[in-house]
Amino acid sequence: MTTAADYSEKIPNNVELHEDRRLQRALESWQPNFLSWWESMGPTLPTQDVYLRTAVNVGREGWAHFGHVAMRDYRWGIFLAERDPDRRIGFGQHRGEPAWQQVPGEYRADLQRLIVIQGDTEPASVEQQRNLGATAPSLYDLRNLFQVNVEEGRHLWAMVYLLHAHFGRDGREEAELLLHRNSGSLESPRILGAFNEETPDWLSFFMFTYFTDRDGKYQLGTLKESAFDPLSRTCEFMLKEESHHMFVGTTGIDRIVARTAQLMREHETDDVVAYGAIPLNTIQKYLNFHYSVSLDLFGSETSTNVANYFTAGIKGRWAEGRRKDDHRLTDDSFLVDALIDGNVGQTEVAALVGLNTDLRREYIGDCQNGVNRWNRILQEADLPQRLRLPHIAFNRRVGAFSGIEATPEGELVSAEEWERREGEFLPTDVDKTYVRSLMKPVHERGRIAAWIAPPRVGINGRPFEYEYVHLA
Amino acid sequence: MADGQRIDFRTEPSRYRHWRLAFDGAVATVTMDVDERGGLVPGYELKLNSYDLGVDIELYDAVQRLRFEHPEVRAVVLTGGKEKVFCAGANIRMLAASSHPWKVNFCKFTNETRNGMEDASANSGQTYLAALNGTASGGGYELALACEHIMLVDDRSSAVSLPELPLLGVLPGTGGLTRVVDKRHVRRDLADYFSTRAEGVTGAKAVRWRLVDEAVPRPVWDETVAARAAELAARSNRPAGAQGLELTELTKVRTDENIDYLYVRTQIDHDRGVAEITVLGPETDAPADADADADDVHAQGARFWPLALTRELDDLILDLRTNEPEIGTWVLRTHGDSDRVLAYDALLLENADDWLVKEILLYLGRTLKRLDVTSRSLIALVEPGSCFAGSLLELALAADRSFQLTGVFEELDPDAEPAAITLGRINFGRLPMGNGLSRLATRFYGDDESLAAAANAEGKALGASEAETLGLVTFVPDDIDWDEEVRIAVEERASFSPDALTGLEANYRFAGPETLETKIFGRLSAWQNWIFTRPNASGPDGALRVYGTGKRADFDRKRV
Structure with a gap:
């Protein structure tokens, strides 16, 4: 018999795991499978230990607990934000009723599906990024990669916790399947297409953490509003960690742009290839790719599923509490992007079915902040060039614009022209090969690759030179 | 539902308002004599021996008691207590005023009671004989169809009929269509004609088409019914001298x-x-x-x-x-x-x-x-x-x-x-x-x-x-x-x-083979329930709703 103390030690948690026999048993059988998944699908670079943050509590002190730990001894914990006993449902037909502490049978299937889809993306990115350790530009970056990885692993734990704690046998089977689907696998791929592409290089990694993880942030934000309180509280805590992942992406791209700008200034040239850096044009193409693919993750402009989720109270809008409307939307309308007579335009639909568009717009606004930030770096370097978000119709494979081709400026072009000019907009094989050629590991402390600037500050007040990772 | 409005299925003969039981050795006679003012809910009169759930609750009780309390009874004569009419079927005003769930539940129960009568004939040595001493229409004829043997008085006017379709725009909902062809082997084209002919079929033709087993002239009616009942009783294997048991009131x-x-x-x-x-x-x-x-x-x-x-x-x-x-x-x-x-x-x-x-x-x-x-x-x-x-x-x-x-x-x-x-x-x-x-x-x-x-x-x-x-x-x-x-x-x-x-x-x-019962509960009921909810039956101008108002039903002519 395992003692209560053991549980909080092995699996840090604030869900009173030691009192919950069902959960203990479920996790006992799941944990070894998770560890073997981590061994076979997690980071490939052997390490002794890594300077990681481990959440041991949801409080200010507890969630940022730093120390060198061997990766396989990382303590994946289960944390839900503090419970508000008076919390009420904020939207949909159950608005004003007390939040649900149990899964209502009526919404079991929908809730389970949402959690499974969310859960499936978490380990997927670990799988996509598993080989990046071998080409890390610095120990600092290597450590950040591993931090992102373990936290994605913890997010998987969070979703598995919900499945185990609230969805019975079905939930346990789904939790098991989360480990059996693998990114890029032919037999059992990850559910969402974007999570089946390998992350081949660090530019892609930073772009992924900026754009694709940001999609995750917005999805979590809508689930945080859920009437199902355990899901809401789980997502609230996950959002905290997710913001760190986006920090990795934002500052990663900052540092690449800064390095490129520095070389452009020093050598008064746009062509920084000769100096082992990444040309702005290539950065723009990577941005074009990751941004457009991430827009697709929000689904079609209109969705009756999402309308049903909203009405049922299981998935809200971004910042639902700050919206100034009736939070039911039964009589409202909304303009969504649409193809009108072959041109990009908008059409009016019932507000409930336009919620995907609403969320995508929130996301786009947020993405623009990063672009502005990178452009400030260019501006401060007195360079005239600017990065920009491509047009919403650019390179879309899902939704209203999936049937047309548009340039990043939004000019509609024929399929033939698109094919001819694709290399202007998206990374070409030459671009990718070049970026990959830069990916040489720099594993000596205090040193960094030539294509990226060092960070201004280290982790947890440590200097950049700190020995963030001890390699095996 | 408040206490007073709940339907109670418990009853016993001294409380019957619509049926009389008479015993003569091996033959019991169950006479339907519906109290016009005895409807279960207000709003309709049970004219012409038409019935509602209350009438059927009593019939069910009678059928049960005959089986348990009267081992001596080997044949049951089902007949009517009114002049000229045996039974006019389910009360139309009651149906028109009822909610759909009520109608469906009512039909289900009446079906079960009729199946129970067939079960008694087939397995209990208690054979049901329908003695139609007047016209049996709609549910009245369906009641007869649940009996083993059907006798119709041959007076040139008493008929059997299934007038639901022509008059009400619905189907006979308690097994009629199924029993006509599956049990009585009426030829399908004749059955089709019969079921669209509101006035039904009388005497010899009814026999020829197998709608009834015999048509009996009025003067010899009573003795022929008695003779037939005696014959059916003689086939029974019920024991002699057995003592029935009393179905005492349920403690509830x-x-x-x-x-x-x-x-x-x-x-x-x-x-x-x-x-x-x-x-x-x-x-x-x-x-x-x-x-x-x-x-x-x-x-x-x-x-x-x-x-x-x-x-x-x-x-x-x-x-x-x-x-x-x-x-x-x-x-x-x-x-x-x-x-x-x-x-x-x-x-x-x-x-x-x-x-x-x-x-x-x-x-x-x-x-x-x-x-x-x-x-x-x-x-x-x-x-x-x-x-x-x-x-x-x-x-x-x-x-x-x-x-x-x-x-x-x-x-x-x-x-x-x-x-x-x-x-x-x-x-x-x-x-x-x-x-x-x-x-x-x-x-x-x-x-x-x-x-x-x-x-x-x-x-x-x-x-x-x-x-x-x-x-x-x-x-x-x-x-x-x-x-x-x-x-x-x-x-x-x-x-x-x-x-x-x-x-x-x-x-x-209900995987597996079709039987009379599965057809009645599956096919017939499903169709009937669909037709009941269609505007052509229950819409403001539907046939069921305008029946008896002098107005003509206004059908949506599209076939579905």
């Missing part, structure tokens, strides 16, 4: 939240739309010594556990179906000693030749069939202390899904015996469904291997994993998962469309 406590009898307890949760039904096993051992026999059953009478339980279940099903339409899920549990249940079953099976024992078995069979055609989701929960064995296992086999606990409830009773189910001989054909097969054979339809495996397990207390392997239960959660799994299953069920669930369940419950 009915409140908004509870329906309790001696052996059946029900809690109604109106918020969740769930009735939690617990069936209690026998309190004492079955008379089981070497010479235990039917005499012991006779001696116990209506207190005999299988009979008492069956009556209670029967009444409960009817009560819930009629009075609690929004209670969409019935959760079935049992509590008691499985060995005792099996011992009672054995007593019944060993003495099945005894008229009373046979009646009990047949009645249990009919009651389980009632459950089969009940438009409620049935979920059986097999927990420690339950007695899903033999006859009571049929409840779980009738359910749409079943859960059996793996192990025990650790925190409630760690030392309990784990839940088990036990197959008995009675499960292998003695309690057939409407399709003629046992619930087991229907469950494993087309899968002889599984049926054989179940047969091999007869008599064995089957734990959850064995029962699951044999395909006898659906899910076997352990105590850690039990509450959540069951809660979610029940809540989810309650969230689905009740109409779609009714359709789904009716389709899955």
Whole structure:
């Protein structure tokens, strides 16, 4: 018999795991499978230990607990934000009723599906990024990669916790399947297409953490509003960690742009290839790719599923509490992007079915902040060039614009022209090969690759030179 | 529904308002003489021997009492107490004013009563004879169709007819169409013509078309009916000199939240739309010594556990179906000693030749069939202390899904015996469904291997994993998962469309062959229920609604 103390030690948690026999048993059988998944699908670079943050509590002190730990001894914990006993449902037909502490049978299937889809993306990115350790530009970056990885692993734990704690046998089977689907696998791929592409290089990694993880942030934000309180509280805590992942992406791209700008200034040239850096044009193409693919993750402009989720109270809008409307939307309308007579335009639909568009717009606004930030770096370097978000119709494979081709400026072009000019907009094989050629590991402390600037500050007040990772 | 408005199915002859019973040796005469002012609810008069649910409740009671209280009765003459008319069928104003669920439930019950009459003719040695002393139209003729032999007075005006389609824009809803062709073998084109001809068919032609068995001139009517009844009585194998038993009034406590009898307890949760039904096993051992026999059953009478339980279940099903339409899920549990249940079953099976024992078995069979055609989701929960064995296992086999606990409830009773189910001989054909097969054979339809495996397990207390392997239960959660799994299953069920669930369940419950019964409850009822809800019948200008107003129905002419 395992003692209560053991549980909080092995699996840090604030869900009173030691009192919950069902959960203990479920996790006992799941944990070894998770560890073997981590061994076979997690980071490939052997390490002794890594300077990681481990959440041991949801409080200010507890969630940022730093120390060198061997990766396989990382303590994946289960944390839900503090419970508000008076919390009420904020939207949909159950608005004003007390939040649900149990899964209502009526919404079991929908809730389970949402959690499974969310859960499936978490380990997927670990799988996509598993080989990046071998080409890390610095120990600092290597450590950040591993931090992102373990936290994605913890997010998987969070979703598995919900499945185990609230969805019975079905939930346990789904939790098991989360480990059996693998990114890029032919037999059992990850559910969402974007999570089946390998992350081949660090530019892609930073772009992924900026754009694709940001999609995750917005999805979590809508689930945080859920009437199902355990899901809401789980997502609230996950959002905290997710913001760190986006920090990795934002500052990663900052540092690449800064390095490129520095070389452009020093050598008064746009062509920084000769100096082992990444040309702005290539950065723009990577941005074009990751941004457009991430827009697709929000689904079609209109969705009756999402309308049903909203009405049922299981998935809200971004910042639902700050919206100034009736939070039911039964009589409202909304303009969504649409193809009108072959041109990009908008059409009016019932507000409930336009919620995907609403969320995508929130996301786009947020993405623009990063672009502005990178452009400030260019501006401060007195360079005239600017990065920009491509047009919403650019390179879309899902939704209203999936049937047309548009340039990043939004000019509609024929399929033939698109094919001819694709290399202007998206990374070409030459671009990718070049970026990959830069990916040489720099594993000596205090040193960094030539294509990226060092960070201004280290982790947890440590200097950049700190020995963030001890390699095996 | 407030207490006063609930329909009570319990009655007895001294309280009848619409029927008279007369006994003459082996022949009983049941005379329909409907009290026009005796409608169950205000708003219509039961003219021309037309009937409503109240009339049929009495008929059902009469049919039951004839079987149990009158072993001497070998033939039952069903006739009318009015001049010129035998029975005009279900009251149209009542139908027009009724809600759709009420109509459907009413038709289901009348169908069951008619099937019960056929069951008596076929299996009880109590043969029904319809003596149509006047016109039998619609439901009146359908009542006659449920009898073994139909006599029509030949007075050049009395007819049999099914005027529903031409007059009301609906179908004869209690088996008429099916019985005309499937039972009486009326040729289909003649049946088609007959069913569109409001005035029906009289005398010799009715005989020629096989709509009735004989047309009898008025002057010789009484003696011919008596002669025919005597002939039918002579075919019976009912014992001479047997003593009937009294179907004493059921002990029943009915409140908004509870329906309790001696052996059946029900809690109604109106918020969740769930009735939690617990069936209690026998309190004492079955008379089981070497010479235990039917005499012991006779001696116990209506207190005999299988009979008492069956009556209670029967009444409960009817009560819930009629009075609690929004209670969409019935959760079935049992509590008691499985060995005792099996011992009672054995007593019944060993003495099945005894008229009373046979009646009990047949009645249990009919009651389980009632459950089969009940438009409620049935979920059986097999927990420690339950007695899903033999006859009571049929409840779980009738359910749409079943859960059996793996192990025990650790925190409630760690030392309990784990839940088990036990197959008995009675499960292998003695309690057939409407399709003629046992619930087991229907469950494993087309899968002889599984049926054989179940047969091999007869008599064995089957734990959850064995029962699951044999395909006898659906899910076997352990105590850690039990509450959540069951809660979610029940809540989810309650969230689905009740109409779609009714359709789904009716389709899955009756795998296998079609019979008269399955056609009546499946095909005919489904069509009828669809037609009932169409504007052409029940819209403001629909035929059912404008009947008797002098207005003409205005049909939407599109064929669907």
